[in-house]
Amino acid sequence: MFRRKDLCPGALVCPEAMNLNGPEAGPDALPCPECPEQYLDTYLASPAGQLVAMVCQLDFALQAGVAVSLAEIPYPEFLLLRQLVEEREAYQAEEMKKKR
Numbered sequence: 393m394f395r396r397k398d399l400c401p402g403a404l405v406c407p408e409a410m411n412l413n414g415p416e417a418g419p420d421a422l423p424c425p426e427c428p429e430q431y432l433d434t435y436l437a438s439p440a441g442q443l444v445a446m447v448c449q450l451d452f453a454l455q456a457g458v459a460v461s462l463a464e465i466p467y468p469e470f471l472l473l474r475q476l477v478e479e480r481e482a483y484q485a486e487e488m489k490k491k492r
Contacts, residue, residue, distance in 0.1 A: 394483040400429040
C-alpha cells in the first residue's frame, strides 16, 4: 500500500494498457489485464483486504493518541498492525535514501 504509486505508471503511460480507440494511449485507456494496482484494489475489496483496512484505521487511531490496551486487540490484528508499522518504517527509510 505504501508503494502503490510504484505499481503502475497509469493507463496513459503503461505500454500494456488497453486503449478502446486504437494503439495510441488516450483518455479512454484502460489498465492492462495484469495491472498490479488493479490486483491490489481487488485484494483490498476482499475480506482479507478489509481486515487490512481495519488495521490501518486502528493504526491511525493509535497515531492520533487513542489509548488501546494490547488485551483489546485480537492477536491476528496485532500481528498485522506490527507488520504495517514495520513496512511503514522500511518505506520511510527507502524514501529518505532516495532523497539523498
